[in-house]
Amino acid sequence: MAAEMIIDMTKTFAGRTPIQARIRYAVEASTVLILFGPSGSGKTTVLRSVAGLEWPEDGIIQFLSRTWLNTRSGVRVSPQDRQIGYMPQDYALFPTYSVAGNIGYGLGALPSHDRSKRIAEVVELFQLQGFETAKPRELSGGQQQRVALARAIAPRPQLLLLDEPLSALDAPTRFQLRAELRTLLKQLALPSIIVTHDWAEALTLGDVMAVMGEGQVHQVGKPHEVFSRPADADVARIVGVETVVQGRVIENANGLATVAVNGVKLKGLSSDAIGTAVYVCIRAEDVVVEQAGSGMTSARNHLMGRVSEIAPQGVMVQVTIDCGFPLTATITRGAMEDLCLVPGASVIAAIKAGAVHLVPRSAG
Amino acid sequence: MNWTAIWLTFKLASLTAGILLVVGLPIAYWLTFSKWRWKFIVESVVALPLVLPPTVLGFYILVAIGPHSPVGRLYTDMVGHPLPFTFEGLLLASVLYSLPFAVQPFAAAFDQVDRRLIEASWTLGVSNVVTFFKLIVPLSLAGLLTGVVLSFAHTLGEFGVVLMVGGNIEGETRTISIDIYDEVQALNYAGAAETALLLLAVSYGVLLLVYAMNRKVWAVWPQK
Numbered sequence: 001m002a003a004e005m006i007i008d009m010t011k012t013f014a015g016r017t018p019i020q021a022r023i024r025y026a027v028e029a030s031t032v033l034i035l036f037g038p039s040g041s042g043k044t045t046v047l048r049s050v051a052g053l054e055w056p057e058d059g060i061i062q063f064l065s066r067t068w069l070n071t072r073s074g075v076r077v078s079p080q081d082r083q084i085g086y087m088p089q090d091y092a093l094f095p096t097y098s099v100a101g102n103i104g105y106g107l108g109a110l111p112s113h114d115r116s117k118r119i120a121e122v123v124e125l126f127q128l129q130g131f132e133t134a135k136p137r138e139l140s141g142g143q144q145q146r147v148a149l150a151r152a153i154a155p156r157p158q159l160l161l162l163d164e165p166l167s168a169l170d171a172p173t174r175f176q177l178r179a180e181l182r183t184l185l186k187q188l189a190l191p192s193i194i195v196t197h198d199w200a201e202a203l204t205l206g207d208v209m210a211v212m213g214e215g216q217v218h219q220v221g222k223p224h225e226v227f228s229r230p231a232d233a234d235v236a237r238i239v240g241v242e243t244v245v246q247g248r249v250i251e252n253a254n255g256l257a258t259v260a261v262n263g264v265k266l267k268g269l270s271s272d273a274i275g276t277a278v279y280v281c282i283r284a285e286d287v288v289v290e291q292a293g294s295g296m297t298s299a300r301n302h303l304m305g306r307v308s309e310i311a312p313q314g315v316m317v318q319v320t321i322d323c324g325f326p327l328t329a330t331i332t333r334g335a336m337e338d339l340c341l342v343p344g345a346s347v348i349a350a351i352k353a354g355a356v357h358l359v360p361r362s363a364g
Numbered sequence: 365m366n367w368t369a370i371w372l373t374f375k376l377a378s379l380t381a382g383i384l385l386v387v388g389l390p391i392a393y394w395l396t397f398s399k400w401r402w403k404f405i406v407e408s409v410v411a412l413p414l415v416l417p418p419t420v421l422g423f424y425i426l427v428a429i430g431p432h433s434p435v436g437r438l439y440t441d442m443v444g445h446p447l448p449f450t451f452e453g454l455l456l457a458s459v460l461y462s463l464p465f466a467v468q469p470f471a472a473a474f475d476q477v478d479r480r481l482i483e484a485s486w487t488l489g490v491s492n493v494v495t496f497f498k499l500i501v502p503l504s505l506a507g508l509l510t511g512v513v514l515s516f517a518h519t520l521g522e523f524g525v526v527l528m529v530g531g532n533i534e535g536e537t538r539t540i541s542i543d544i545y546d547e548v549q550a551l552n553y554a555g556a557a558e559t560a561l562l563l564l565a566v567s568y569g570v571l572l573l574v575y576a577m578n579r580k581v582w583a584v585w586p587q588k
Binding site: 051052053078079080081082083084085086088090092094095096105106108109151152155161 | 478480481483484485486487488489490491494498499502503
């Protein structure tokens with residue numbers, strides 16, 4: 001049997017749409033599953049059920065060879081016995097304990113010497129030296145996040161569960177910690193499940209992604225595939241980024257980076273160094289479609305292409321343009337008629353540099 | 365002043381508060397964290413001494429531990445004398461009478477402990493019992509102290525239950541409040557005033573301590 005995670009559960013909260021999740025994926029040393037969706041979609045409930053903090057009324061949760069929940073055969077493994085590391089959204093650091101006390105809290109079974117050794121090890125890994133005796137409230141948001149993560153991994157869990165790990169931080173810290181978290185997860189070689197509603201986090205951190213909306217799992221797949229090929233309109237609406245393609249930074253001048261995507265050059269805002277592999281993410285509503293041969297605009301990117309597909313979506317139309325890579329644009333029905341768009345028509349797609357989002361991806 | 369009665373009363377109050385700390389913690393824990401739908405039945409039973417006349421409570425305790433009840437017979441067989449009108453009987457009655465004064469502040473304090481902290485403890489592999497002592501108790505210290513102090517103070521001043529269950533035996537069951545009553549009956553107002561003042565001072569001091577210590581966890585007044 002392949003090493004895998006099976007989640008197949010139904011959980012109902014009174015007066016709410018039942019949460020029905022069916023996710024199954026292969027687990028390797030450091031596989032990261034992203035539970036992606038808007039608030040209220042049930043992603044946190046799924047994570048909490050995996051942690052053993054919610055009890056689905058029906059279903060199976062199985063991690064590798066261990067069954068944690070099977071309502072039919074009455075298996076209910078307590079959170080204490082699951083060997084997990086769990087980090088809730090607000091960190092839930094123990095206010096009466098110091099940083100070292102928090103980190104060592106789950107190490108009660110170790111002899112005192114091993115315990116101190118492990119605390120020192122984890123403190124160093126998370127660069128918390130000098131803060132050992134500080135209380136959580138004396139720390140900055142970023143430091144608190146590191147302590148919470150350190151506490152979760154100190155007892156050497158088999159699976160790491162992170163609920164919106166970066167959402168409580170301000171934007172610059174979040175950006176920096178996103179990259180650090182990715183490195184850390186790979187370094188720990190620890191499978192994890194991360195709940196997020198931020199697509200940049202999903203792309204940066206995820207190996208597998210499950211898109212949730214209104215209590216249902218809509219699609220499970222590799223993050224960039226889910227973004228660029230949503231299974232249905234619901235997924236497209238939830239993820240909100242229609243074009244995700246791989247590229248590489250080839251030039252960078254004062255934060256205005258030039259990225260090559262299949263030989264096409266695009267300008268986007270990024271401080272990533274030359275040579276960085278990135279995902280280029282463009283929302284369909286940020287793409288302006290012009291007739292070929294029209295004049296100058298302020299947009300930095302003008303891509304020649306041909307219309308490959310036209311899909312009506314209510315009053316809007318989703319146009320896919322092949323400009324070296326498939327680019328999706330959302331325009332009104334009226335605009336489509338004025339531009340005489342038909343499959344095969346030559347057009348220019350204009351995108352402002354600020355709408356070209358570059359998310360670093362690992363080489364692997 | 366009747367120092368025997370004073371000593372006896374403080375011994376009774378201290379033992380009652382001590383026993384309530386041990387007995388009250390698991391009851392309060394259960395009341396706070398149980399999801400049993402009929403929990404309110406137990407909650408009401410625990411709160412009953414707050415509203416019941418002490419004589420009624422005392423009467424039932426007297427009957428329950430008397431020589432005609434199974435409990436009373438068992439006690440008599442084991443110890444050799446019946447439970448009513450002894451210090452031990454009085455202690456049992458005091459514990460029941462002051463139960464809500466300990467359990468309610470305990471439960472209120474437990475209730476204020478963030479559930480997410482408790483869950484975090486569980487996911488770190490720490491059992492419910494260890495979580496209770498390592499996490500919940502340190503976070504509820506003020507409430508626990510409030511409960512102990514209030515049950516102590518409440519026992520100091522009890523009268524009706526003492527009279528019903530303990531009677532008025534010098535050195536065994538005569539407490540300060542009974543002594544004051546006796547003094548007044550004997551028209552010894554000066555003696556009564558002395559003892560009453562002592563009780564007033566101690567009770568006020570104890571409440572001062574509770575309020576100064578923590579105004580958030582539990583109060584006689586509604587929470588703001």
